[in-house]
Amino acid sequence: MANKAKQAKKTNQHQSNNGEAAQEPPVRLVVDARLMQLCCWAVGLGITAAIAAQILLLLIAFFTNLAFFQRFSFITVSPADNQMGWWVLVPPIIGAFIIGLMARYGSSAIRGHGIPEAMEQVLTNESRIPARMTWLKPLSAAISIGTGGPFGSEGPIIATGSALGSLLGQLIRTTAGERKTLLAAGAAAGMAATFGAPVSAVLLAIELLLFEFRPRSLIPVALASVTAAAVRIGIEGADPVFPMPDLATPTAVAILVYVAIGALMGVMAAAITKITYAIEDAFEHLPIHWMWWPMIGALAIGGVGYFAPRTLGVGYANISDALNGNFAMQAAIFLVGMKFISWSVSLGSGTSGGTLAPLFTVGAGLGLVIGQFLNSIFPAAGIDPRVAALVGMAALFAGASRALLASAVFAFETTLQPLGLLPLLGGCGMSYLLASLLCRNSLLTEKIARRGVHAPVEYLTDHLDQVAVGSIASKQVVTLRAQQTLAEVRKWLDSDPEHSQHQGYPVVDERMRLIGVLTRRNLLAATEAADTPLRNLVTRFPIYVYDTSTARDAADHMVRHDVGRLPVVSRANPKLLVGIVTRSDILSVYERRLRETESIHPREHWQRSA
Structure with a gap:
């Protein structure tokens, strides 16, 4: 060399x-000494992002215990087990008030999904994220989720990892391209540390942050992702996040049904995008400062949480139950509807939260309902409601985010079910197709598109x-x-x-x-x-x-x-x-x-x- x-x-x-x-x-050399240095920084970033992910999970557990059980503890618990009655309205409102203060006097960038903000910095600001975001975003997300916010921890962790990567790129001497690589490496490490899905984390970074496929960016991101996944294995073990019983080989008819479910998820993804931003637009017309909007969204969180406690918090258990077919049809429909109302209203209010886990919950629940219904009508077709839930989970995210490969591979990595790959690929592809036809921008790009920022969707050879x-x-x-x-x-x-x-x-x-x-x-x-x-x-x-x-x-x-x-x-x-x-x-x-x-x-x- x-x-x-x-x-x-x-x-x-x-x-x-x-x-x-x-x-x-x-x-122009593909691999040189500079790339070796970048890879070393990426490995260190993977370790740091994995540790940050563990800290965020501990903070979420702490605020959950404090808000719903009035105790000081870092043991992971579900807010659904609370016995507060109507007092369940209080924690989300207090949390929203604190987040409003942090957004107004700290940084307004903590509001919203997290990933669109990182995309905007990549596309418009040479991947420069303010240093204060490395602690403001995870802290605000921990408060939001810990006080009942129906969000997943993965979005804030991805945002935190990207902020760490950007900060590193600003502290050392780098080009804008190298800084973008470090930002994407941090984001991928955050996702890998959360779900133990390093391959899909790399694909997500390529499809949503790098907007390119070349060795100089791919290798550091891959190393950061693998490092973070290894740290997670050392702390939590190598078990899949969403374990499922072994699946049977799908029949030809069943595959067609799963692809049709993917098409329906594409329509749902377009509808969710439009509804979510319609709610956000409605908040824009309120005659009060945006700092108070999250408290209005918190009313939806608490009100829905009273009738459907399982909508509170990250809700990863809901995803696992749907993938294992543990919900009856009526219960799944109720949970999906309540989760969507709580999530869309609170996210539209501008609070700090993510999109992945809620989309997974809604998609898995809808897929399970459709699978159970069709299986009851055509029992000889070999339709497995669990596979339908798996396809629904991944396909809804594929249509909403336009991250096709990341969505399909993610569902495989988090379940370790190889026989689900064929239905996943067909369902995610069809969802991407329908969502793109019905909605020009995705759930993650609509916000920055309204600001005049164009996110690339095609990565062509120069x-x-x-x-x-x-x-x-x-x-x-x-x-x-x-x-x-x-x-x-x-x-x-x-x-x-x-x-x-x-x-x-x-x-x-x-x-x-x-x-x-x-x-x-x-x-x-x-x-x-x-x-x-x-x-x-x-x-x-x-x-x-x-x-x-x-x-x-x-x-x-x-x-x-x-x-x-x-x-x-x-x-x-x-x-x-x-x-x-x-x-x-x-x-x-x-x-x-x-x-x-x-x-x-x-x-x-x-x-x-x-």
Whole structure:
């Protein structure tokens, strides 16, 4: 690796004819010493995020015990077991009041899901998250969930991990791209530490935060995720978060049913997105400061919690019961409806909370109900209500978040049921399709889209990286000879208007070897004597690209040196000029891309081929 770096450095230091270093495109290495450093930081970040996740879980347990059982304890308990009666309305209101104060006087960024805020920082602020978010977000989330908020701990942990990664990237010397990688590594580590699902955590980071798939970002994120999962195993063990009995191989008819359930989840995901933001818009019209809105949402939490105590808190037990078929149809419908009301109203009020666990609960419950209903009507079809619940859980999240692969793999990693992968892939794919058709933005991107921030949804190969400069460069180059005098060239500029209107001219010797480039302004504004050879006027280092360089290399080189055209030299003979590439040549690559995406009739295709 070190030898490659030295060779690359040596290659970049060719000497021009005037004895000065030539400026050729730098060699882009996939793996180098800098990436190794980034990986080391990512491993440390994985350990830190895993510890932060454990601290957050302890804080949630502490506030839950304090709010619902009036005791000081860090033992994990469910608020559903409280005996407070109508007093159950009080803890959510107190918690919401504290969160309102923290949001107003600490940071308003603690309001909402957590993931959209991280996405916005990646897309608009070079992945810079304020340092105070590393403690404000987890503390506010612990208070919110601990006082009955119907949210999962994974969203705040992901937000905390991303804040830790961003903070690390601001403390050490990094580029914006490296800082984004560290932010995504922290987020993936947070999710892996919560669910023990490192692969889906990496996929989620790619689909929602990195918006790219390349080794320089993928490797550090993967290492951080694996490290966090290993720490979790050391603390909690390797058992799946949502254990299920072994599943049977699904029949062909059952697979079609599961795919249809995925389609229904896609419709539900679009509806949930629109309803949630409609509630948020309704809060925007209230004639009071937004600091007080969470207390209104808390009334919904407490009121629903009185009639349906299982809606209070994270509710991971509800997901496990649905995946194991432990709910009767009526009980599942009641829980799903109450959970959605409590979650959507409280989230729309601007309190601190996440989206994953509530979506999993609603999706699993709906899938279980549909599976039980269809199984009762078509018992011979082999429809397993537990698989239907599994598909519903993952598919609803896939449609709401547009994280297709992350959703399917997550359901597998948290249950360790490989026979569920085929139904999961079909259901999540269909959900993604229907949700995208019915709703332009996802539940996670609608908020930032309203602020004018566009989140990428397609990760295409860079067309500029697929085209060699030699294939788009002009071979007929108007050059100047090094031995020509200034007077001769000025006379030529006056007599040949067709070729003398270029902005720059490569200067070559008698063997067509590149010496440098002179612009039209250089030639007209020169104060040297009329008989001065052009060789003596070349003062700037030669800036060029190879014929085998990519169009991306050329474009980056143009931007780096603020030039609009580059001489092209032979890779075999770096001093031999073989062409010139301009900005318009670079843009012609995108013209090809647009032409490739045009839909034409098959008959027209054959006519073009002929």
